[in-house]
Amino acid sequence: xxxxxxxxxxxxxxxxxxxxxxxxxxxxxxxxxxxxxxxxxxxxxxxxxxxxxxxxxxxxxxxxxxxxxxxxxxxxxxxxxxxxxxxxxxxxxxxxxxxxxxxxxxxxxxxxxxxxxxxxxxxxxxxxxxxxxxxxxxxxxxxxxxxxxxxxxxxxxxxxxxxxxxxxxxxxxxxxxxxxxxxxxxxxxxxxxxxxxxxxxxxxxxxxxxxxxxxxxxxxxxxxxxxxxxxxxxxxxxxxxxxxxxxxxxxx
Amino acid sequence: xxxxxxxxxxxxxxxxxxxxxxxxxxxxxxxxxxxxxxxxxxxxxxxxxxxxxxxxxxxxxxxxxxxxxxxxxxxxxxxxxxxxxxxxxxxxxxxxxxxxxxxxxxxxxxxxxxxxxxxxxxxxxxxxxxxxxxxxxxxxxxxxxxxxxxxxxxxxxxxxxxxxxxxxxxxxxxxxxxxxxxxxxxxxxxxxxxxxxxxxxxxxxxxxxxxxxxxxxxxxxxxxxxxxxxxxxxxxxxxxxxxxxxxxxxxxxxxxxxxxxx
Numbered sequence: 001x002x003x004x005x006x007x008x009x010x011x012x013x014x015x016x017x018x019x020x021x022x023x024x025x026x027x028x029x030x031x032x033x034x035x036x037x038x039x040x041x042x043x044x045x046x047x048x049x050x051x052x053x054x055x056x057x058x059x060x061x062x063x064x065x066x067x068x069x070x071x072x073x074x075x076x077x078x079x080x081x082x083x084x085x086x087x088x089x090x091x092x093x094x095x096x097x098x099x100x101x102x103x104x105x106x107x108x109x110x111x112x113x114x115x116x117x118x119x120x121x122x123x124x125x126x127x128x129x130x131x132x133x134x135x136x137x138x139x140x141x142x143x144x145x146x147x148x149x150x151x152x153x154x155x156x157x158x159x160x161x162x163x164x165x166x167x168x169x170x171x172x173x174x175x176x177x178x179x180x181x182x183x184x185x186x187x188x189x190x191x192x193x194x195x196x197x198x199x200x201x202x203x204x205x206x207x208x209x210x211x212x213x214x215x216x217x218x219x220x221x222x223x224x225x226x227x228x229x230x231x232x233x234x235x236x237x238x239x240x241x242x243x244x245x246x247x248x249x250x251x252x
Numbered sequence: 253x254x255x256x257x258x259x260x261x262x263x264x265x266x267x268x269x270x271x272x273x274x275x276x277x278x279x280x281x282x283x284x285x286x287x288x289x290x291x292x293x294x295x296x297x298x299x300x301x302x303x304x305x306x307x308x309x310x311x312x313x314x315x316x317x318x319x320x321x322x323x324x325x326x327x328x329x330x331x332x333x334x335x336x337x338x339x340x341x342x343x344x345x346x347x348x349x350x351x352x353x354x355x356x357x358x359x360x361x362x363x364x365x366x367x368x369x370x371x372x373x374x375x376x377x378x379x380x381x382x383x384x385x386x387x388x389x390x391x392x393x394x395x396x397x398x399x400x401x402x403x404x405x406x407x408x409x410x411x412x413x414x415x416x417x418x419x420x421x422x423x424x425x426x427x428x429x430x431x432x433x434x435x436x437x438x439x440x441x442x443x444x445x446x447x448x449x450x451x452x453x454x455x456x457x458x459x460x461x462x463x464x465x466x467x468x469x470x471x472x473x474x475x476x477x478x479x480x481x482x483x484x485x486x487x488x489x490x491x492x493x494x495x496x497x498x499x500x501x502x503x504x505x506x507x508x509x510x511x512x513x514x
Contacts, residue, residue: 011513045514048332048333049332049333050329050513050514051513051514052513069332069334069335069337069338070335071335072333072334072335072336073335075333077330077333079329079330081326082330083323083326083327084327084330085262085263085266085324086266086270087265087267087268087269087270088262088265088266092262092265096258096259096261096262097334099253100255100258100331100334100335100336101334101335123269149333
């Protein structure tokens with residue numbers, strides 16, 4: 001269980017996150033949705049320790065995140081765009097992250113599924129964007145993390161690789177792992193996510209399950225439902241639902 | 253193996269194959285060979301190379317260092333998402349930049365002397381040149397990293413490093429001359445020596461000049477430094493001050509790295 005409690009974060013005069021409280025349960029895929037600049041990436045970065053909140057708490061399994069970052073051994077992160085040093089070979093990138101997590105169990109399923117061993121000795125700078133994204137995905141899943149943070153995971157992947165990755169996310173959810181995912185492809189999130197957290201201008205406007213979102217907005221799919229939330233957010237600038245209104249996510 | 257050494261190893265693997273770093277080494281090698289080829293004695297080669305080192309090493313270390321930090325931003329984020337302490341990560345990232353640059357300089361500038369069996373130069377002068385170039389490069393790399401970590405905008409950051417390079421290599425000497433011309437009736441030795449300690453380029457110059465008897469050719473502060481401190485004391489002071497010029501910006505950059513948002 002990951003719990004964000006009253007998170008506030010400002011960059012200069014701009015309030016990026018404003019009292020965001022959100023519980024993300026195990027065995028669930030939670031989609032963070034929001035327009036550009038809504039605070040999704042900042043919330044993810046706070047979870048990963050890349051940014052520090054001005055106020056509020058983040059807890060993982062009831063324990064405050066430590067500054068030393070030991071909790072990150074349970075976290076796999078797939079950033080939106082992968083950029084590794086150009087002259088490192090693919091093999092060396094995997095050796096690097098493995099050396100940073102000595103003794104961690106390895107799961108090389110995605111390395112094989114994406115046929116990355118064929119590019120094992122190629123410098124990363126010579127890989128296509130899609131192949132770099134495959135490296136990125138394989139690293140995120142490599143150490144069997146109990147928490148997966150995936151920022152636009154299928155962006156840049158070909159349809160087959162995107163399907164492999166979606167299938168893997170499904171299976172990890174069934175194994176009880178916690179998955180936080182952002183994507184601008186809302187139809188994809190509809191397929192992947194059980195819970196939706198909608199952020200707009202730094203405030204959490206909706207948290208709930210996908211059926212609750214559809215019922216709340218009267219839409220048939222996630223995409224038009226989010227459009228309704230965005231219009232309402234702009235019109236009223238009021239939160240539509242809070243984390244308090246959300247049922248506790250069920251464990252798988 | 254520590255986090256710092258793991259990250260350092262990846263930095264070495266990356267930059268050892270970087271064409272700019274290879275070109276940096278090759279440029280010093282070609283210049284050194286050319287100076288010998290055109291009949292220079294060892295001392296003349298050291299002096300000519302020193303003038304180039306004092307301009308090129310700060311520029312490459314500052315500009316390349318800043319560009320490297322900006323280019324590695326996403327990679328740094330990926331590393332920060334691993335279960336590693338920021339302090340160790342920063343040490344690895346900095347050394348992964350500074351050591352390949354120093355290695356390229358040492359190989360490029362040192363190899364011609366090796367091929368020419370020293371070229372008749374006093375060994376102390378050659379060692380001083382290599383130490384000065386290495387120290388100056390480390391210092392400027394640390395300054396570049398600090399600038400890049402404090403300046404989010406890439407263009408602005410690189411612009412600041414160019415400004416710092418200009419100030420260190422050109423404006424500083426102009427300021428010294430202006431002070432000397434304006435206050436020639438005053439005893440300026442002590443203030444000028446303090447000013448010399450305030451510029452790593454002048455320190456590097458002083459370090460080499462204390463090994464050669466040509467200080468009068470190398471600017472007012474160089475001559476003053478040599479005359480005041482003599483060879484051994486001058487060398488110790490210059491090396492210590494150059495080390496301080498590396499440690500201070502490194503400490504500032506490390507503090508920023510530990511605290512900043514990525």
